[in-house]
Amino acid sequence: MVHFIKNIYLTNRFFISLASVCVFFVLGYFYPVIGAIAEILLLALSVCLVTDALLLFYPGPGVDATRNLPKRLSNGDPNAISINLQHYYPFEVGFTIIDELPFQFQKRDHNFNDSLAPKKQTKISYKLTPTQRGSYTFGALNIYITSPLELIERRYRFDEEQEVPVYPSFIQMRQFELYAISDRLQDVGIKKIRRIGHTMEFDQIREYVRGDDVRSINWKATARAGDLMVNQYRDERSQQVYSVIDTGRVMKMPFDGLQLLDYAINSSLAISNIALTKHDKAGLITFGDKGCNIVPAQKKRAHLQKIQKALYNVDTDFKESDFNRLLTFMHNRISQRSLILLYTNFQTIESMKRKLPVLQQLASKHLLVNIFFINTELDDLLQSTPKSEEEIYIKTVAEKFNYEKKSIVKMLNQRGIQTILSRPQDLSINTINKYLELKARGFI
Incomplete structure (x- = not known):
C-alpha cells in the first residue's frame, strides 16, 4: 500500500475535472437540478479515477528504462547520453522522463515528454557538456506514465546513483589524432609548414x-x-616533449565555463598524443607554490594513459607558483635537451619580468615555448566606440592590457624564447601548429 501511494500522482486534468465538479455543486445550491448533475459527475470522476489506477497498476512489468552512460565523460565537449524506454501496456501511454543530473550542471528541469504506442520502445538522446573534471553522480531516472484517461500518473524509478568520471578532453585528443594519422591536420586549422633544408634522419631512397x-x-x-x-x-624521432602546466592563481580565470587551467590540460593531452603519433616522447610536469609533479617522457602509446590520469587530478588555487622551484626541479630531473611547452599566463609586463630570469635559464638548456592567453573579454571593449568619460577610461585600460600582452611577446622573442599568445578556444590548434613548425625546421 505504501509503495502504491508513493508512486501515484494526480494530474492537472484530475484537478481541473474536480474543480469543475465543485462549481456544479456550488451552482446546485441554488439550482437543485444542477446539484443532481454534480453528484453524477462526481461519481463518474471517481469511477474514472479507479479505472485509471487499475489500468496503470495492473499486474506485470509495466515499464523498463535504462540510462546509457559512457565509461567516462570528456571535459569541455558535448557527450552523448541516451535513455532506452520500453513499456508493456496494451494501450498507448503518455510519458514524462525526469533525469536527475549531477549537481555540477545545476539543471533541475531536465525532462522529456511524449507518447508511445502499445508495447513499443523508444530511445531518447541528449548531450551534456561538463566544465569541471572529477566524479559526477547521476541520480534516479524518473518515468511518469499516464493512460488515455490522464487522471493519474504512475512513477517508476531506475538507475539510481550512477557515477561517472570526467576526464580531460579525450574527444578533442582523438579528433586531432585522426587528422594527424590521415595527414589532414590543415583541415582543422593546423598550418602546413614548408620545410627548410633537411632533417638529420635518413629514411629511404625512392624514385x-x-x-x-x-x-x-x-x-x-x-x-x-x-x-x-x-x-x-x-623528422627526427624520440625527441622529448614536456607539457609544463602552471597551477597557480593566474590559471584560475574562467572562460566559457572552463578555467584557463582546463584549457591548458586539454591542450597538453592533445599535444602529447600528437607527439606520440610523431614517434616523439611525451611527458608532463605540473607545478605550484609548494612542489612539482612529473610524468617522465616516454615513447610508448600506453604512456598516454599515465598522462591522462595525472591530468585528471590537477587543480589550482589562489597562490602564486614558484618558478625558481620549477627551474631546480627540471635541472635535476631532465638532463636531455627537450621541447618545453610552458602553460602559464602573464597579465602585465611586471609579472613577466619577475619570472624572466628563470625563463632565460630554461631557454638556455631547452627549447622553451611560453604559452599564455589573450583576454577575449576585452575584444568587445576594444572594438566599441566610447560615449562617456567612464567608457573612454575603460577602453583605455583595455588597450593598455592588450598592448602589454603584445609587448610581452616581443620581449620574450628578443631573448630567444618562443611564444604562443592564444585565445583559449584556439589553444590546442595553436600549440600543435607551433610543435609541427619547430619540428619541420629541425629545431627539435
Whole structure:
C-alpha cells in the first residue's frame, strides 16, 4: 500500500475535472437540478479515477528504462547520453522522463515528454557538456506514465546513483589524432609548414617525383637504377616533449565555463598524443607554490594513459607558483635537451619580468615555448566606440592590457624564447601548429 501511494500522482486534468465538479455543486445550491448533475459527475470522476489506477497498476512489468552512460565523460565537449524506454501496456501511454543530473550542471528541469504506442520502445538522446573534471553522480531516472484517461500518473524509478568520471578532453585528443594519422591536420586549422633544408634522419631512397628538391638527388643510386633517385628524409624521432602546466592563481580565470587551467590540460593531452603519433616522447610536469609533479617522457602509446590520469587530478588555487622551484626541479630531473611547452599566463609586463630570469635559464638548456592567453573579454571593449568619460577610461585600460600582452611577446622573442599568445578556444590548434613548425625546421 505504501509503495502504491508513493508512486501515484494526480494530474492537472484530475484537478481541473474536480474543480469543475465543485462549481456544479456550488451552482446546485441554488439550482437543485444542477446539484443532481454534480453528484453524477462526481461519481463518474471517481469511477474514472479507479479505472485509471487499475489500468496503470495492473499486474506485470509495466515499464523498463535504462540510462546509457559512457565509461567516462570528456571535459569541455558535448557527450552523448541516451535513455532506452520500453513499456508493456496494451494501450498507448503518455510519458514524462525526469533525469536527475549531477549537481555540477545545476539543471533541475531536465525532462522529456511524449507518447508511445502499445508495447513499443523508444530511445531518447541528449548531450551534456561538463566544465569541471572529477566524479559526477547521476541520480534516479524518473518515468511518469499516464493512460488515455490522464487522471493519474504512475512513477517508476531506475538507475539510481550512477557515477561517472570526467576526464580531460579525450574527444578533442582523438579528433586531432585522426587528422594527424590521415595527414589532414590543415583541415582543422593546423598550418602546413614548408620545410627548410633537411632533417638529420635518413629514411629511404625512392624514385624522383616532379617537385622534389633537386638537391636530394642521389647520383650513385641514379647511375645504378637508370632513373632519377632521391634521398628521402624524415623528422627526427624520440625527441622529448614536456607539457609544463602552471597551477597557480593566474590559471584560475574562467572562460566559457572552463578555467584557463582546463584549457591548458586539454591542450597538453592533445599535444602529447600528437607527439606520440610523431614517434616523439611525451611527458608532463605540473607545478605550484609548494612542489612539482612529473610524468617522465616516454615513447610508448600506453604512456598516454599515465598522462591522462595525472591530468585528471590537477587543480589550482589562489597562490602564486614558484618558478625558481620549477627551474631546480627540471635541472635535476631532465638532463636531455627537450621541447618545453610552458602553460602559464602573464597579465602585465611586471609579472613577466619577475619570472624572466628563470625563463632565460630554461631557454638556455631547452627549447622553451611560453604559452599564455589573450583576454577575449576585452575584444568587445576594444572594438566599441566610447560615449562617456567612464567608457573612454575603460577602453583605455583595455588597450593598455592588450598592448602589454603584445609587448610581452616581443620581449620574450628578443631573448630567444618562443611564444604562443592564444585565445583559449584556439589553444590546442595553436600549440600543435607551433610543435609541427619547430619540428619541420629541425629545431627539435
